[in-house]
Amino acid sequence: xxxxxxxxxxxxxxxxxxxxxxxxxxxxxxxxxxxxxxxxxxxxxxxxxxxxxxxxxxxxxxxxxxxxxxxxxxxxxxxxxxxxxxxxxxxxxxxxxxxxxxxxxxxxxxxxxxxxxxxxxxxxxxxxxxxxxxxxxxxxxxxxxxxxxxxxxxxxxxxxxxxxxxxxxxxxxxxxxxxxxxxxxxxxxxxxxxxxxxxxxxxxxxxxxxxxxxxxxxxxxxxxxxxxxxxxxxxxxxxxxxxxxxxxxxxxxxxxxxxxxxxxxxxxxxxxxxxxxxxxxxxxxxxxxxxxxxxxxxxxxxxxxxxxxxxxxxxxxxxxxx
Numbered sequence: 001x002x003x004x005x006x007x008x009x010x011x012x013x014x015x016x017x018x019x020x021x022x023x024x025x026x027x028x029x030x031x032x033x034x035x036x037x038x039x040x041x042x043x044x045x046x047x048x049x050x051x052x053x054x055x056x057x058x059x060x061x062x063x064x065x066x067x068x069x070x071x072x073x074x075x076x077x078x079x080x081x082x083x084x085x086x087x088x089x090x091x092x093x094x095x096x097x098x099x100x101x102x103x104x105x106x107x108x109x110x111x112x113x114x115x116x117x118x119x120x121x122x123x124x125x126x127x128x129x130x131x132x133x134x135x136x137x138x139x140x141x142x143x144x145x146x147x148x149x150x151x152x153x154x155x156x157x158x159x160x161x162x163x164x165x166x167x168x169x170x171x172x173x174x175x176x177x178x179x180x181x182x183x184x185x186x187x188x189x190x191x192x193x194x195x196x197x198x199x200x201x202x203x204x205x206x207x208x209x210x211x212x213x214x215x216x217x218x219x220x221x222x223x224x225x226x227x228x229x230x231x232x233x234x235x236x237x238x239x240x241x242x243x244x245x246x247x248x249x250x251x252x253x254x255x256x257x258x259x260x261x262x263x264x265x266x267x268x269x270x271x272x273x274x275x276x277x278x279x280x281x282x283x284x285x286x287x288x289x290x291x292x293x294x295x296x297x298x299x300x301x302x303x304x305x306x307x308x309x310x311x312x313x314x315x316x317x318x319x320x321x322x
Contacts, residue, residue, distance in 0.1 A: 036108035065129035075102035134240035163200035163265035178285030204268030
């Protein structure tokens with residue numbers, strides 16, 4: 001958006017709010033601020049070394065490498081692309097906040113890798129991410145839209161990434177959380193989930209504003225493009241999921257979780273769900289873990305995330321109804 005008016009550079013004025021949801025989202029995101037360095041990931045080393053098989057450790061490493069790739073995409077290209085289409089300065093500020101937290105998310109996975117693995121393993125895992133055909137397909141598909149799409153197409157791509165594509169990776173730590181394993185790693189993921197809940201609903205809300213300004217024909221054309229994109233991403237995601245989870249027999253459960261979250265992504269944008277899957281179809285252990293409440297496992301030092309963040313809950317989707 002233009003930052004000058006009659007030759008003057010315009011200062012952001014938070015006392016003049018064009019959209020109350022910009023202010024509410026800014027306040028929510030700043031209340032939720034956290035850093036990975038305050039979570040005692042090393043407390044999970046016993047679980048990692050003694051309770052998880054090598055196949056399970058490989059799975060954790062690969063899903064986190066995939067999540068790192070997607071969060072890097074969001075922080076380096078996604079939010080910059082969306083910010084170019086912001087309609088006011090407060091929206092730009094919110095997107096700046098989101099961009100920074102996506103960098104925090106990506107860095108958090110490196111903290112997990114560094115705590116649990118040796119350097120050779122970390123290098124191998126990142127090589128896997130950089131060359132995996134299914135992971136690279138979805139990253140490049142989304143990035144191409146960020147580079148060449150319309151403002152509304154870019155918002156669709158971002159919501160699909162935030163609210164759908166991340167979840168093939170989130171399933172693993174939530175599953176272990178439900179079985180009382182890797183609790184501190186899971187706390188990092190729950191903090192990321194809490195952020196992504198706000199990111200997806202906020203950008204979906206901004207999509208709805210623009211979508212309502214289109215003619216009926218333009219809406220129908222964009223909806224056709226949106227569902228075609230989702231089908232394409234879903235087909236690729238099933239291949240990625242099978243590659244990751246077939247060995248442990250989890251693929252069908254993860255697929256239900258993905259379809260459920262694909263519907264949530266569509267609903268964030270005010271669209272009808274595509275798949276029949278509901279929360280009742282998802283593994284209840286994982287659904288329990290997806291709760292955005294936090295816990296404090298570091299009772300002695302008092303620096304766990306529950307202590308630092310206080311009682312902060314993600315914004316409800318209904319907050320973004322327009």
